[in-house]
Amino acid sequence: MNKPTVLIIDDEPQIRKLLEINLSSKGYAVRHAESGKEGLLLASSHFPDAILLDLGLPDMSGHEVLRQLREWYSRAIVILSVQNGEADIVNALENGANDYLTKPFRVGELLARLRSAIRHSDASTVVQTVETGQLEIDLMARVVRRAGEIQKLTSTEYNLLALLARNEGRVLTHQFLLKEVWGISFQSETQYLRVFIAQIRKKIEDDPNRPVHIITESGVGYRFQ
């Protein structure tokens, strides 16, 4: 199998260097672009497996690059953003980005995000069971086990957990979760989400107050791992 290719679109040479060294050492082929225009060009000529896109570009907004990419590009896009940019991040995720990282980010985190974004953008993989730590979710039989013991979940709880688990490693926004589990008219009813996430944590986490499976991404959403 060929090396997976990653296109980095970022105007900061230091960040590009850092990403390139890390990604090539992990077996990725790396391309980079310094501007949005160049990024769009390289994306269409190389059709990379994943794109790391900085939201703050000199020539055009990262959101615009994302929008234009998503007109034809269906593979993984991970956004790089600055801190305190939750609104920006949510916006990008709603517009088709697969995941995000805030600068400064840890390299381990970057690699994990990229890996799961590439995995999920490949539509051919069908997840049947998700196993992580003591937790096992059988998506075919709709059964959740913790340390081998079956956990009783209500149907809404299960639907929410299954949606998160199917997207293991990826952040899902509040709006997305509400729309998928409760329906489009519930998109702003985040109180349901809070209540159900708390209930699910009581059933699947060893310590619901220090969750290791359903992680809160403040101001953005939840991530299952």
Added chain:
Amino acid sequence: MAAVKLHPFWQFLIGTASIALLAMVCYALGDSMDQWAVALILLAAVSVLAVLFDIIPVLAAALLSALLLNIFFIDPIPDYKIRDTESALLFFIYLFIALVNAVLTNRLRKQEKKIRDREEKEKTIKLYNTLLNSLSHELKTPIATIIGSIDTLKEIDPEIGSQQRMELLAEMEIAGNRLNKQVENLMNMSRLETGTLKLKRDWCDVNELIFLVIQKLPATDTIRIRFEPDESLPLVKLDGGLIETAVYALVHNATRYTPKQTPIEIVTTYNKENNLLIDVLDSGLGIPETEISHVFEKFYRLPNSGTGGSGLGLSIAKGFVEAHGGTVCVANQAQGGALFRIVLPVEISRLHV
């Protein structure tokens, strides 16, 4: 006295109306009011207006009062002509005093404003200097650590063992995190100062928020925290990110300024007045009573409070809480240690966690 900031049109209207009203009352009282008494009453009214309003509306009110005095009170009434010397004297002295009064009061107020402005400017300059001092220290220290460590690793690498290498890398990591935190603080401060802070209120599980704060602390501090989540606490509507930052600042502050290994307790309550209370109680030495009122000031740090820290955390916490219409305060506990309390007026959800 501070000037009442009203549009000049209203100043005109209120000024002339109050003079007219006063004159009418005096006129209605009839013979019991001597022309000299009326003059004094009107003069008093003009003086009050001069303190409150701008010069032009006050002059207008003064002229009107002189006119009314002449027409309705100076004998014979009602007539604008002045016949005897005493009445003429009264009219001109009145007019003179009223105008001088208006002008002098106005000049005094302008002088006061100038002094206030100068004090304000001096305060800003002082703040700016503190900022520069604090900033250059707080930013340059970690930068010096990073650059120094890099030089060491680059140049004398073969001579230092892998143990020291790891130590230098760990120092660089700490310095990097510290820089990041400082920049975050500065960005938050500027969001507050420039008024660009926008609240994103959303339903929030307070227990979860507190645990997120605890998780962000270094492991050596996490073990000091005592927190019993209150399961009966309702979901509340607030900007989770901002309140998390505020609570973090209080807890972080407590970990810094109390002896290692002493417990720090976090208590959350929802009270009858629809307020969410978040208390951070430490078992340190408390805060000297003379300093307690300065704790939330920008760049303020307790005397002899050791190295590190920019004095921004608590003032940002205060800003974020106040943006929610809440308050944050500090007091010393009877049994020792400080108590920091955030009070937030909140909307609660009917749904229960």
